[in-house]
Amino acid sequence: MSVGLRSPKRRWMYPALAFSAALAAFVPNAVGSVAAAADSGAGQHTAKPTIVLVHGAFADSSGWTTEIRDLQRLGYPVVAAADPLRGLSADADYVRSVLQTIDGPVVLVGHSYGGAVITNAARGADNVKALVYVGAFVPDKGESIATVLDPQKYPGSLLGPDTTVVRPAPNASAQGGKDADIYIKPQDFRSVFAADVSASDASVMAATQRPLSYTAETEPSGEPAWKTIPSWDLVTLNDKAIPPAGQRFMAGRAHAHVAYVKSSHAVMVSHPKAVLGVVLDAARHVG
Known part of the structure; x- marks a missing residue:
């Protein structure tokens, strides 16, 4: 016991140096290495497109758990990308960087704000062969998720000042590095976001929600990929966040x-x- 306590720094020094060396060797060849790893891991799955899932605001990739299990059981390679939720162009750039590591065709799926992200991330990504919008925003050029739907014309959303809380936050994607993060109030989360989820599960989702930055909410979309890529859309008829x-x-x-x-x-x-x-x-349809 005394030996372990005598020099704790030495226990970690060599693994840390080894990791740094490995990282330095990995970074210059990151795209090729990740793609090769995906190929070797997929093996017999190469005939199927890779399904890339992009979550939206007030959620994270764990929301796709059941879909991931089912897709993997059917032999589809799956990547659940972690949407940063910091700014539309920055988030799209990040997802596009993930797409660039994938060989073969991709079906790109976005939920909620993730729909705006895939609309921009797929632009210039030649391997994306289909877009799937799931209860999602589908903006055109110049529209943000804050402006794409006129609330007078499309009423019914419960998402607003009364059901959200705003907290100051740093954000490298924002002008001046300062931004605000938007959360759904825990007491309103179920009614706004998850009315058909159990109260206990909705409570956990509320506690673990990831906030959307004001920059991400208000930044306008670029040229939309749905103008050139076939699209599918699942409309959620009891939605209280994005009106059906x-x-x-x-x-x-x-x-x-x-x-x-x-x-x-x-x-x-x-x-x-x-x-x-x-x-x-x-x-x-992708094949």
Whole structure:
């Protein structure tokens, strides 16, 4: 016991140096190495497109857990990208960097704000063969998620000043490095986001939610990838975050293949089979 306590720094010095050396060797070849690793890990899955899942605001990649298990069981390679939620262009750039490490065709899926992210991330990503919007924003050029839907024309969202809390936060993507993070109030989370999820699960989701920055909410979209890439859209008919009528409008404008489900905004948690069905339909069209 005394030997272990005598010089704790020496116990960690060599592993840390080894890790640094390994990282230095890895970074210059990161894209090729990750792609090769994906190939060797996928093996027999190379005939199927990779499904890339992008979560939205007030959530994280764990929301896709059931879909991931089902897709993997069916032999699809899956990547659940961690959406930074810091700014639309920065978030899209990050997701695009993930796409660049994947060989072969990709079906790119976005929920909520993640729909705006995939709209921009797929631009210039030649391996993205289909876009899937899940209870999502589908902005056109110049629109932000704050402006794409006129609340007078598309009422029904409970997401607003009364149900959210704003906290000052640093953000390298924001002008001057200062921003504000938006959270749904815990007491309102279930009614706004997850009405058809159990109270206990919704409480956990509220406690673990990841905030959306004001910059991400208000930054306008660039040229949308849905103008050149086939799109699918799952409209959530009981949604109290993005009004269903607004979702229909955006899906129609994008000429998406539209499906419907009686679900809250948390459709990936409450109706994973409906999400899976739309993703598989898109994947079949990819080949």
